[in-house]
Amino acid sequence: MAESPKSPVTQAQAEAAVRTLLEWAGEDPTREGLLDTPRRVAEAYGDWFSGYREDPRAYMARTFEEVAGYDEMIVLRDIEYESHCEHHMAPIIGRVHVGYVPNGRVVGISKLARVVEAYARRFQVQEKMTAQIADCIQDVLQPLGVGVVVEGAHECMTTRGIHKRGVSMVTSRMRGSFHDDARTRAEFLRFIEVGQARR
Numbered sequence: 001m002a003e004s005p006k007s008p009v010t011q012a013q014a015e016a017a018v019r020t021l022l023e024w025a026g027e028d029p030t031r032e033g034l035l036d037t038p039r040r041v042a043e044a045y046g047d048w049f050s051g052y053r054e055d056p057r058a059y060m061a062r063t064f065e066e067v068a069g070y071d072e073m074i075v076l077r078d079i080e081y082e083s084h085c086e087h088h089m090a091p092i093i094g095r096v097h098v099g100y101v102p103n104g105r106v107v108g109i110s111k112l113a114r115v116v117e118a119y120a121r122r123f124q125v126q127e128k129m130t131a132q133i134a135d136c137i138q139d140v141l142q143p144l145g146v147g148v149v150v151e152g153a154h155e156c157m158t159t160r161g162i163h164k165r166g167v168s169m170v171t172s173r174m175r176g177s178f179h180d181d182a183r184t185r186a187e188f189l190r191f192i193e194v195g196q197a198r199r
């Protein structure tokens, strides 16, 4: 696996750190079943934290304007993500719902999903990720408004600590017309119906 271009840490150093943790947990990192584990973990980290090698703002910079005057809300809901909390390095699994009202320019819908990925694949706090996604879209695409709602189940809460399963945290960030206009915000929330069965 290629090392992260931003990282001064080599692959060998990352693997040594995994061996240290295995040993600290009480394992023998030299036993057969664990021999390739440090390499696999380092590779998995490369995948889980690929967001550090991406520039989400670049995804919002390519827009198109030929939308036949479409100026209504565009909503992409149920964008699944896997992230990791920065406090325990434990997974956060959930979905993001994004809506915006264009101001003459729209982006391909896959780009919205890519922005979500680029921020999710980092160590995160859900509140911060929610704000980052909304701010990236608002600041680069400059729509009339943007709304982002994030749902997340935090494994640091379900598998340790207070061991509460089935709990999901919901965070939101509203900017522009989504913040200032209650009707726009209500329309968005109706589209995404957070917390309600819709399948």
Ligand SMILES: [Zn+2]
Pocket (backbone or CB within 6 Å): 085, 086, 087, 088, 089, 090, 154, 156, 157
């Ligand atoms: Zn945590």
